[in-house]
Amino acid sequence: MPDATGPGPAGYAYPEPRYAEPRFTGEPRDRSWPPAQRVAPARVEPPPQPVDDDSEESVLASTGSMAIATLISRITGFFRILLMAAVLGGGLASAFNVANTLPNMISELVLGSVLSAIVVPVLVRAEREDDDGGTAFVRRLLTVSITILGLATLASVAGAPLLTRLMLGDGKVNESLSTAFAYFLLPQILFYGLAALFTAILNTRSVFKPGAWAPVTNNIVAIAVLVLYFVMPGEISLDPVQMGSPKLIVLGVGTTLGVVTQALVLVPALRRQQISLRPLWGIDARLKRFGGMGLAIVLYVLISQVGLVVTTNVASQADASSPAIYSFVWMLLQVPYGVLGVTLLTAIMPKLSRDAAADDTPAVVDGLTSATKLTMVALVPIIVFMTLAGPTIGEALFAYGNFGADDAHRLGLTLSWSAFTLIPYAFVLLHLRVFYAREQAWTPTFIIIGITAVKIVLSLLAPMLVPANQVVVALGTANGLGFVAGALVGGMLLKRSLGDLHLANVGRTVGIVIGSSLAGGVVMLVLDAVLQLHSLTTSFGGLGAVARVVVDAVLMLGVTFLVLRKFKVPEVVAVTVAVGRLVAKLRGRPAPESAGTEAAGQPAGAPTGRNPVPYAEARRVDTGRFDRPTYPGRGAIVSDSDAAAANPTGAQQASNTRPDPDAPRAPRRHVPDLMVDTGVLPLGAMPPMRASGPGDAPRRPVRGPRLIPGAAVAGGRYRLLAHHGGANGLQFWQAVDTKLDREVALTFVDADQQFTGPDRAEGPQAVLSRTLRLGRINSNGLARVLDVVRGSSGGIVVAEWTPGSSLREVAATSPSPLGSARAVRALAAAAESAHRAGTALSIDHPDRIRISSDGAAVLAFPASLADADQSTDVRGLGATLYALLTDEWPLEDKSAVDGPPVTVGGMKQALLDPKGLPTEPRKVRPEIPFEISAVAMRSIQGDSGIRTAATVQHVLDQASVVDQKTDLMHAATGAPAGGPAPEGPTERTPGDQAKRKRMIISLSVLGVAVLIVLGFVVQQLTGIFGANDSSPLPDQNIGLTTSPAPTSVAPSPTAPAPPSKVVIPALSASVFSPQGTPDDASGAKLAIDGNPSTTWSTDQYYQPFPALKNGIGLMVTLKQPTKLISVGVESPSPGTRVEIRSAPSADATLDQTQVIGSQVLGNGHTEIPVQSDQTTRYVLVWITALGKADGQNQSKIGDLTFTGAA
Incomplete structure (x- = not known):
């Protein structure tokens, strides 16, 4: 029974309405925006309400x-x-x-x-x-x-x-x-x-x-x-x-x-x-x-219910179990969608609804693109696994108690043939959300008509195309094809309404996901066959099937994840980052900075500093409107508008200007998007009503999205992957460009919106303007600035992502002094180029610096602050070198509060002497050359002879003139010669990476070969020591002899001849039912009339034995007492389990009988061997498990024959 956990069929919570907000029509707005605020009339204060926290x-x-x-x-x-x-x-x-x-x-x-x-x-x-x-x-x-x-x-x-x-x-x-x-x-x-x-x-x-x-x-x-x-x-x-x-x-x-x-x-x-x-x-x-809209909604629900009624009718006409199987499969499909699909789409759905309600077509298209990618990445591997392992899943979960193995197997088949439904189902929900948000309440009716029409037609055809016991499988497929039709209809209607949906942009990701899932599926099937995992189900029943499902899932999903991670699919990287941080949090330790960066390298095709960048510096059109944030609360303000670049003051006004902190504030409400399944096709949240009136509440200041992994910023253009620290009002993030499918570095300027000063030269917009000049600098020591996204207060600097490790991580590994010198030399070259261009880098914090895979120190998160100049950059160069040499940061943290910080960017703050200078690096590590130690100290002092970045670069060139392989930085080659093994993550040279890759491939091939050999050995040992062959070991053919074993052995002259067999006629038969009314009492004689076409049958039971009774049988009286050898049973009910029991009399109780043979009947004749040393005249054919007849628990017996010794 589905849960009704939400306020409506979708179970959604609803975003807070925005009143008096005009619909965007694409026409230019008056530059005097915003218009004068209407003053709400005085209102009587309501009764005291609880204060929401x-x-x-x-x-x-x-x-x-x-x-x-x-x-x-x-x-x-x-x-x-x-x-x-x-x-x-x-x-x-x-x-x-x-x-x-x-x-x-x-x-x-x-x-x-x-x-x-x-x-x-x-x-x-x-x-x-x-x-x-x-x-x-x-x-x-x-x-x-x-x-x-x-x-x-x-x-x-x-x-x-x-x-x-x-x-x-x-x-x-x-x-x-x-x-x-x-x-x-x-x-x-x-x-x-x-x-x-x-x-x-x-x-x-x-x-x-x-x-x-x-x-x-x-x-x-x-x-x-x-x-x-x-x-x-x-x-x-x-x-x-x-x-x-x-x-x-x-x-x-x-x-x-x-x-x-x-x-x-x-x-x-x-x-x-x-x-x-x-x-x-x-x-x-x-x-x-809203009566018209309500009528549309009711009609929508009514049409969907008609489809459910028809499906239930068809299923019930097939057999008694089919309606339950169909219902259980649908509920089973809701588990991965509810856990994965809903969870991943929750962050996108609210913004998608708001963008659709505001007629922001580009933002809606971007949201659909992101949602499509997330849906495919999350659900395709699960769908492939369910399709390939459906029957095993059915047996693992449902082959218990009264449900029966046959019904569990049919349920698994239904799951296999309907697992694909999840993809079109998710797409239909996306389409409905957009249409309802655009107040197109009648459009979803056409979608549900398409779904229901296809579903009804295919459901009615199912009994004509497949056997009765497979009708439920066809119904599951029909349901999925109905949603496919609905997704196609919705896609066409969206394309007509929104234009090109740009779904080609997700083609690469979707292709990788499908290919990875199929690769995982092939590996799973091959290893399942080689290791003969089906024997687990045969030997241990449902529990064995559970073990098989677990092993298959680990194999397939593991291979799929590794392939996706290898191709650096951004959504998988984001999930890895989030899981890593959650695990670190649960362990009570800070999340590592490299949680999502160590393996998140540059995707194929990502531009370098030498390639043209497909970003335009002035590509947007001012609409006078800023995106409403995904979540209310504090965060960065980002927008698709560069209006603030030309008119910062106007940009400030567009956000209603920061309110007086002492003024009373309206309570903020956080309304998450609760997407909970209730068993009915969701309708989607309705948009905010646009009716305005004198009672409209004033608009609140625009707030940016909370910066958390997985959040979308800049109108959905970038999705955050991992946080890399921050300083001086800046926040540093690794993100993925959802349009170009590559990783970028984002520097959020005034992320906390703390700037309130009137000095425009000190403000966030000035920082963005100065940083934009760095885009003309091409240097290995500077991540190239690709774009600047301006918002109402601050903005975002978009730069190329620098694969490698953070300065803190590399410094913790004690890199060689010469390698450290080479690293800072690249950063000094970038600083010199910036100084020649009339700007500065602002090398002021260790979180800004990353060590690339080439061993170069790179300013990975550019943002030129107002106090940055040539001298501060020189001090920053010295501080970076000092940090690599000593694993301590020598400069003060300007953003620190409440006294001197103990750490800066995760690095220990260096202790300063009375002159404000740190300890000389040579005193910390005596092996550091004098020249390198002196450069670090004199650069930090600022007035000791080194005043330019060019001087730093020149001295470090001289100090590191000897180019030996052992001198490379530890971050690039591993532990230094003779040094201890590193504890943190490291980077390897391309040669090392190639060797490591070859080693991994070799080990993988070797592991697969070992598994195959082990499987073969287990199979052979099972054949040798199994119970299927009772011959002595020397007589068994184990594949080691060159000549075939003799097919027969001459009987010993003294061996006794086998006993002769004779068919014993039966005189009478009666139904034996100690726990109830006999089933078909008058038809018992048909089981011994010698005609297999006439049958005695049990009643149809809704629950298999022993739910209602422990069994039923036929008590047969033979013509004469005999020593039975076998009993033959002719039956059209395969799966029936029969026990042959000897009885002392025709009216004996079940406890007085003795089991002398048992077997599961096949379709047709089954010969049951009997082992008994005693003669008997009364034989009980006792049924302990019923077979399946037209989906019912029922067994039939056409004829019984008794063979005894002459």
Whole structure:
């Protein structure tokens, strides 16, 4: 049963509306922007409301709690599905699931869709506009909603037989049982609606935790109910179904109590927010304005429900288990989408909605491109794995209890043939989000028509094209093809609305992901066959299948990840960075700076300083509008506009100017995008309403996105990968250019928006302008400046990424003095070029410096500050050299507060003498040459003879004139000669990298060869020592002899002749059923009439043995007592397990019989050998496991023959 965890069918929270914001039409705006602010009329203060703690710490805590709640909800919901399958079995689970689907469908149709599309935006507006803070609106909304839901519940309960008849038709699912369940489950309609409404109200108050945790309580109650059902004695009566059956009541009432709990746990949170629940009649006039949109939403849901009804009908007509299998597969597909797809797209979805609502077509296209790449990278490997390992996954997860191995195998096949659905499903959700944000409420109706039409046609064709037991597999494929049609229709409508979607830009990434996944799949299949992992399933059943799935997943996903990492797919690099930092945080240690940089080298085709750069310095058109941030809160201000370059003052005005810090501030609300699956195709969050009025709230200052790995900045152009420190109001980040698919270095200027001074020469825009001049410098010691992105206050400097290691990491490895000199020599050359160009580098902090893979010190994060000049650069050169020699930073940290810092950029702050000078490097490391030590010291002093970068470069040239291989820096070649092994990450020369690559390839090939040899050896040993051959070891052919073993051996003259065989006729047969009414009692004689075409059959059971009874059989009386040799069984029911038992009399109990043989029947004749030294006249053919007949648990026996000794 899907969780209804959100305010509507999508479970989304809604972004805070922006009132009185005009739609951008592409026309130039008046340069006097912004217009004069309207003054809101005086309003009566509402009753005291609880103060929301919207601090950044509180927001982060809430977000983390919701992430944990979502994860736990997924885990408990998944366990609930597995438990339901094992306890109920296929047939009973189908009857239960069909009934349990009805309240979800009706609640969404009656209220859920309208709630998400219309009510919530109006609720937010009422809270801000009404004099009572929206109290009356909430009371009216609750009163009307409870009335509508209550009437719908009563009508549904009264019409329960008609509803189940509509869902099942004339199918093979027990309609009476499903109707009985419906009577108990349909009251959930009221509580599903209340839970959604309560969650929506709390979300508008920025209270998210209760709504996120409520579904967990529902799952816990449902799991407890299933456990209670399992341990209770007795069974549900099926013919006829009795409403008073204890197990029926426990399962139906208990499941409904779970939904009741989900709604009631939200009431205390409503009370804490002082939200009145007292009824108040009336309908708010603001709801009537959106009646047309509401009609479109209801029609959308209704069409989707028609498709579900048709699919359920077709599945139920195939066999009793198919509806449950179809439902379980869809829920199983939601696990990877919920954990991976939703998680990765959460950061993109809110901005995509806002850009679509603002008609910012380029930003929407960029967002779709990013979302497409993320979707493919996250889901394609999982899809390939599910497709290849589907049957094994089905057996590993569901082949337990009453579900049965055959149904589990069919479920796995269905999963294989429908796993591809995840990609078009994700695309459809993206398309819906864009259309609803653009207020094109009727456009998604065409998409759902396309999906449903294809789905219905293919579903109706399925029974005509495939056997009955494979219909559910075809239905899963039909569902996926329906979403493919919907994605194509949505893509065409988007292209007509937005123009070229530029999907060719993601072609390289998508190709790499598909190729990597297929490579991983091939490796998995080959090793699975070589190692004969299928024997795990054969030998150990479900647990063996679990082990096989784990091994296959590690093989395939591991190979896929390694290939993606090798090609440096940016999304994979970003995930690696985030996981590395999370692991470091959990271990209680600071995240390493190289978490995402050590392997994140320059992608193929990335430009160097010698190549033209595909960036234009003035490429944007001023629209007078700045992008709304992805998240509210502090962060960098970035924009796609260079208006601030020409008019910094105007740029400041565009952000409404920084407010007075002493003035009262409106509370900030953080509204995350809660994308939680509820089992219904989501509709997407509605856009902010644009109706303006005198009560509109003033616009708040624009805030930039929080700088965290994975966040998109500059209109989605760059995605952040890893943080590399910061200084003096600057923040340094490694990022990926999503358009050119390459890594870049981003320097955020005034990232915290702390600059408030009037001096324009000192301001962030001046820093950007000075830094832009560095783009004309081509030097190995300076990362080339590619672009400058200006925002309302600060901006971003975009530079080439420098692969290698940070200064701190290299200094920690104690590089050789000569290697250090060569490194700083390159940086000195860049500084000299900058000085000749009339600017400076601002070498003032170790976080700015990286050591490239060529061993050169590079200013990796350029930004020319106001106090930077030739002398400060010379001191910075000396400090960089000093840091490499001593692993200490000798300059003060200007950005430090509260006294001298202990560390600067992760490096230890050097101790200074009374003259303000650090300890001479030669005293720290005596092996340092005098010239190199002197250059470092005199450069730091600034007035001791070295005043230019050219002098530093010249002296270091002289000091490092001897070019020996052992003198190279440790960061490039490993540990210095005779030195200890490094502890941190290092860089290698191209020769070392080639050797290492060859070594890895050799070891990989050797490892695969060893695995193949081990598999062959295990196979041979299994053949030798296995139980299949009882011949003595010397007589077995183990492949070492050159002559074939003799095919026969002459019998010994003294050996006794084998006994002669004779068929013993049977006189009579009766049904043996000690635990209930005999099945087909009159047909027992047909099993001994000698005609295989006439059969005796058991009843059809919804649950396999021993759920309802421990077995059933035929007691056969032979013509005479005989010593049986074998029993032949002719049966069209493969999979039936039969025991042959000898009995002392025809009316003996089961305990009085003795097992003398057993075997699983095949299709047709099966000869069961018997081992018995005693003669017997009464033989019990005892069935302990039923076969499958048309999807039912049923077995048939056509003829029995008894062979004995003459």
